[in-house]
Amino acid sequence: MMERLVEQIEARFADAQREMSDPEIFGDRRRAAAAGRAFRQLEHAVKLAEQWRRAVDDEAGAREMLDEGEDAEVREMLGAARAEIERVELELRLAMVERDPNDDKNVIVEIRGGAGGDEAGLWAADVFRMLTKYAERRGFTVELLETAEGAYTFAIKGDGAYSVFKFEGGTHRVQRVPATESQGRVHTSTATVAVLPEAEDVDVAIDPNDLQIDVYRSSGPGGQSVNTTDSAVRITHKPSGIVVSMQDEKSQLQNRERAMRVLRARLYEAALAEQQAELAADRRSQVGTGERAEKIRTYNYGERRVKDHRINLLVHNLDEILEGALDEFTAALQADEKRRVLELQSTA
Secondary structure, three states, X not given: OHHHHHHHHHHHHHHHHHHHHOHHHHOOHHHHHHHHHHHHHHHHHHHHHHHHHHHHHHHHHHHXXXXXXXXXXXXXXXHHHHHHHHHHHHHHHHHOOOOOHHHHOOEEEEEXXXXXOHHHHXXXXXXXXXXXXXXXXXXXXXXXXXXXXXXXXXXXXXOOHHHHHHHHOEEEEEEEOOOXXXXXXXXXXEXXXXXXXXXXXXXXXXXXXXXXXXXXXXXXXXXXXXXXXXOEEEXXXXXXXXXXXXXXXXXXXXXXXXXHHHHHHHHHHHHXXXXXXXXXXXXXXXXXXXXXXXXXXXXXXXXXXXXXXXXXXXXXXXXXXXXXXXXXXXXXXXXXXXXXXXXXXXXX
């Protein structure tokens, strides 16, 4: 079975290499990008396949030597080869877990201050800064869609963004002394993060008759008027009750377009969550989907530590984390998710 998987990996990688060197494909941006993605996705798996073949050869060689006579050193070599085969086979299965179909889409992120009053709004701003810095570190493009007091909506553009940022969806809890706290007491505040794959028109069918669209004059802090025209837009999707408002742009048309992007993303995510709830007996195994009220991570300023509660990963580099150094969390969460998928596959 593993031999067949290795052969498939090698054949697919050879196909990707041929496609990347084919002038006809190279001249087609879309096909060239697809070939490049396939090459990158299989590169690590091919290296693991080479390791597996070497380990299998080592195991066969040790078995032959063992047949010729008892030897403690050869037995040790045989055990090491078998352990290496087992390790590489697990890594190969993890490497070949199917890519998330939403990785072809951009991502819309919504951050809101939760419990904690004004401090929650300040914490939401810190989470916004952390996630946008992380996106930039990963080479993604950030497009700001809407900002308000303690609320931020932005898009992250780039291949594979969803598989990186879906793990940030949930409740981020902070424990720190607020700047306004005169007694030095530690407060606990939260910010909620929703990570939505951005849907295209073909993904979500929206009946115009289901929409209530209101326009109004945008306002700044304290309710003061910002524009002299009714450029702000509020769209209500009547069947679901979802409401999206946009007012950052001076153009009513631009605000409406942005609001529709967010609405499509919310409806798409709701449909995905419903499908996954039907497919999964245990909703909690669906990482990053729908569980918005769940505490996923705690940031403790006094001890300079951050703990991800889903995988019990504790780190002590709070300052780096707040500057967007989230790779360790993402890698651990991705590995955990792949192992869950393999467990489900093995029991299916």
